[in-house]
Amino acid sequence: MANTNCLRCLARPAFPSPNILNATTRAGMGIQRRAASKLAKPSNTQGRKNEKVKGQKTLRIKKKAPVKTGKPPAPGERKAMRKRIVLSNTNALEVEGLRELDSKMLGEWEESVVRELQAGEDDLVMQGALGLLEGEGGEAKGEAKVVGKVVALMGSTVDSLRAVEAFKTTQGWGLFRRPGLLIREESVALSKKLILSEEGGVLRLVIDGERGTGKSLLLLHAMATAFVRGWVVVNIPEAQEVTNAMNDYAPLPGTTPTxxxxxxxxxxxxxxxxxxxxxxxxxxxxxxxxxxxxPLQSNISLSRLCELGARDPDVAWPVFQAFWAELMAEGRPPVLLSLDGLSNVMRESAYRAPDVSLVHAHDLAIVNHFVGYLSGEKELVNGGAVLAATNRSHAPRSKSLDLMLTQLLEAQVGEEEITEKDPFEKGYDSRVEWALGVKEAEASVEADVEGVETASSPSSVKEVKKEENVEAAVEKVQTVPGPVEVLKLKGLSKVEARGLMEYWAKSGVLRKTVNEQEVAEKWALAGKGVVAEIERGALRMRI
Amino acid sequence: MPSRLNLLGASRSLTIRVRPSIASHHARTLPVVSRRGFAEEKEQNAPTGPNQGGGLGHVSEEAADMSEITGETGPDLSQGTPVQDILQRDEEGRDKAPEIIKQEIDGKKANAAESTTFANLLSLGQLESIAAGGHGTDPVTVDTVGHKYGLPDLPLPKNANFKYRYDPVVAQVTNLLMKDGKLSVAQRNMSFILNHLRTAPPPVPNPARPLLPGAPPPNHLPLNPIGYLTVAIDSVAPLLRIRSQRGAAGGGAALQIPVPLGLRQRRRQAVQWILDAANKKKSRGSGKNQFALRVADEIINVVEGKSSVWEKRQLVHKTGTSARANLNYRPGGFRR
Incomplete structure (x- = not known):
């Protein structure tokens, strides 16, 4: 029988009325019914298949239900495990002959700084050229010995660095016997600048670079230097923690803008x-x-003051201000103020003002404090440095910051053409320029000069006045510190890469012969020595 | 131009030649119909005139005959003669020679490396070894002569093929770790596992669960994480699997037949068991590496003899031993 919907009708006849059907269709229906009844009843043969036959040994691996043993981790334990920082691996070998980043090493660098300064003066007065040459040669030799070597961190420095959360979970501290740092050319230069800034003349620096070029580690190096030199270090380890609206916040009374x-x-x-x-x-x-x-006793230590602030969040901010005022008092040690993840604070934060608008990050008291010193508006009176590192792997884009860093770098190198603002871009933020100390100086000069020009008139008396005004403006420009310095980090040199890989091999975690070919290969594959990529390929066994 | 020194040339002058041990099956008869390719200039079986064929040989043979008459040393016929040598004797040919050869004869293009003898190459190699800081007496090997980067060391290492460049165990386990075809995630997990093995304290093996014979001592394992992984997997890898032959035992029951496994198959089974055990565990932390952490812990458990994988292996081996009588089963019935 040719049925239109024969497949479906096997189970469920579409036209169930038997009256219309003739004899032949009836016979067909009979077949269909039998088929349908067969489909409805499952056959009995399947049930027999799994029955165990007597005396037969069969392999059966039973699936057991997961046994619930032990109590689940306590609240906060999982996060603590995720954030745990391990600084030692007892399996790794001890590297012999490892120098420490101590006051002796920094003293050598200080000597070379002093020598360079003297050399500069000597150049001016044309004196002692021979002695100078000798000195320079010796100094260069001493530095060349350290550059490209890994130095260990002292125990006290490690404790301090751990306290300021300078170590991060993504860094490979847990693979080695003790924490060590590679000394690069940039880090020696930075240390020297820090040593110079002890005398006054605050260093304001933004560390930038591609992802994995060692920005955070350079910041850590600066902090280690500061701890060894006896500075006070105030660090904001993750800028995003300040701005991502995960903390309680309150408007400060008596501040405009709030x-x-x-x-x-x-x-x-x-x-x-x-x-x-x-x-x-x-x-x-x-x-x-x-x-x-x-209530505050008059003879307590600053440490006790901090404790008091840490104990009570309600008074924490006023106590911090008092603490800072004490640090800025006369005769205090230099201060290192540092922040990691700069682009997080160069935009609007995730906090909301009472009118539901987003609060700009610079209106958060902590960030405002930092940015005030970064822009040069306020000065670290006892010397010191303000350092900020950008973050390139998990960070918001700040168009203004990117532009300003490019411009500043170009100006630093002395290029003729400076990248201009994109005229069609709306996402620029003028507060970023102020924060990097750029717009402030230029704007003040322009305003002053303009004011002078509009006030000027043909009379000779006013001419004199104009000159005075211009002089005053120039003086003001000189007192206003310029824009921040930018340090653009690139990949390691081959010498540095080799030193690093040799340290890994000596620690027993890199099981390869470190020769020129191996170093060149890893260096080239890591985008001309991007240090995190070298680590990924050689150390972490990430294939 | 290849060097003129022909090593095979020496054997040609010997009267005894090695005969091929296997006779060629090609017919020795000459083709009756002449075959001429499109690129060939003349017919091979062209009719020969009185002056053609059997008279003078080619230029080198002619020169050799001439020199025999005049008593000079002619070209060695056992070797091919470079066209430059022929042109030295042949003035007419020199005029009709291609431009490149004319330039070469004029000395405009002096390419030492191309048109030099083996002796020259040898001395060039010696010069190069002197330039490299060695001595002129240093042996000049084949890879220093005529190769810019030298020849690779033979035999080639196993991982020289780009498809097999990683350790076989690591590559296999990585693929088995992969879910939803996400190889990169699997590779990240593998890296985490190896680094965890490297930082975990050395394992304390259980004497009741002996590791693979010849395994390194446990305190050597952490610094060799790939070896650690390999020891763990190879130690619990089963030697066989049980194949169930349906209907062979009679009464509808399946016959258990042990089947030996190859190396990769054995490892695969072991890794699957380890992954099963790791999947059943509970994470103690949070974050994206929890699965990898559980696998790494399970591998440590395997080496310490605590893992349930050992029991699975034992069960398979026991069943295989008791079912060894079924080994001579063939699809038609038992073999006698």
Whole structure:
């Protein structure tokens, strides 16, 4: 029978009325019904298949239900495990002959800095050329010995660095016996600049570079240098933690525009600062009088002051301000103020103002404090440095920051053509320019000169006045510090790459002969020595 | 131009030649019909005139005959003669020679490396070894002469093929770790596992669960994570699997037949068991590397003899031993 829907009708006849059907169709239906009944009943043969036959040995691996043993991790334990920082691997071999980044090494660099300064003066007065040449040769030799070598960090430095959260989970500290740092040319230069800035003349520097070029590690090197030199280090380890609206916040009374403090974050920050600089702060006593919401003894140490602030988030911000005022008092050590992840603070934060608009990151009290020093508006009176590192792997794009860094770098190199603003781009942020100390100086000069010009008139008296004004403007320009310096990090040189790989091999974690060919291969495959890529390929066994 | 020194030339003058041990099956008869390719100029079986064929040989043979008459040393017929040598004797040919050869004869293009003898190459090689800081007496090997980067060392290492450049165990385990075809994630997990093995404390093996004979001592394992992984996998890898032959045992029951496994198959089974055990574990932390962490812990458990994988292996081996009587089963029935 040719049925239109024969496949379906096997199970379920589409036209069930038997009255219309003739004899032949009836016979067909009969077949269909039998087929349908067969489909409906499952055959019995399947049930027999799995029955065990007596005396037969069959392999059966039973699936057991997962046994619930042990209690689940306590609240916070999982996160603690994720954030745990391991700084030692007992399996790794001890590297012999490893120098430490100590005051002796920094002293050598200081000597070379002094020598360079003297050399500059000598050049001016044309004196002692022979001695100078000898000195330069010796100094260059001493540095060349250290550059490209890995140095260990001292135990006290490691504790302090751990306290300021300078070590990150993504870095490979846990593979070696003890924490060590590769000395690069850039890090020697930075250390020297830091040493120079102790005398006054604050170093304001932004460290930029491709992903994995060692920006955070250079920042760590700067902090280690500062700890060894006896500075106070105040570090914001992750800028995104300040701006991503994960902390409580409150408007600060009496501020225009309104600033927002973050009490809990400030409290933890104070305890970190205290822990990291304990040896220094516990010996410094209060010298100023403060108007704080809590009663304060006059002879307590700065360490105790930090403790008081860390204990009570409500007073944390006023205590921090008092602490900072003490640091800026006369006779205090230099201060290193640093931040990692600059682009996070160069945009609007995720916090909301009462009118539901987004709060700009510079209106957060902590960021405002940092940016004030980065822009040069406020000065570290006892010397020191303000350092910021950008982040290129997990960071928001800040168009203004990218543009400003490009421009500053071009100006630093002395290129004739400076990249201009994209006229069709709306995402620029003028506060970023101010924060990097750019617009402020230029704008002030222009405004002053313009003011002078509009006021000028043919009379001779006013001519004189104009000149005075211009002089004043020039003076003002000189007092206003220029834009920040930019340090653009690139890949390692082959010598540095080799030193690093040799250290890995000596630690027993790189099981290869480190020769010229191997180094050249890894260096080239890592995009001309991008250090994280060398590590990924050679050390982490990431294929 | 290749060097004129022909090593095979020496054997040609010998009267005894090695006969091929296997006779060629080609017919020795000459083709009756002449075959001429499109590129050939003349017919091979062209009718020969009185002056053609059997008279003078080619230019080198002629020169050799002439020199025999005049008593000079002619060209060696056992070797091919470079066209430059022929042109030296042949003035007419020199005029009709191609431009390149004319230039070469004029000395405009002096390419030492191309038109030099073996002796020259040898001395060039000696000069190069002197330039490289060695001595002129240093042996000049084949790879220093005529090769810009030298020849590779033979035999080629196993990982020289780009398809097999990684350790076989690592490559296999990586592929088995892969889910949804995400190889990169699997590679990241593999890297995490190896680094975890490297940083974990050395394992304490259980004497009841002996590792592979010849395995390195446990305190050597962490610094060789690939070896660690290999020891763990190869130690629990089963030697056989049980194939169930349906209907062979009679009464509808399946007959258990042990089948030996190859190396990759054995490892695959071991890794599957380890992954099963790791999947059943619970994570103690959070983040994206939890699966890899569980696998790494399971590998450590295997080496320490704590893993349930050992029991699975034992079960398979026991069944295989008891079912060895079924080995002589063939699809038609039991073999006698």
């Amino acid at each position: 600033l927002y403090s973050q009490p809990s974050y400030t409290a933890t920050w104070l305890s970190q600062i205290n822990k990291a600089n304990l040896a220094l702060l516990s010996e410094m006593e209060l010298t100023l009088t403060h108007n704080l919401p809590i």
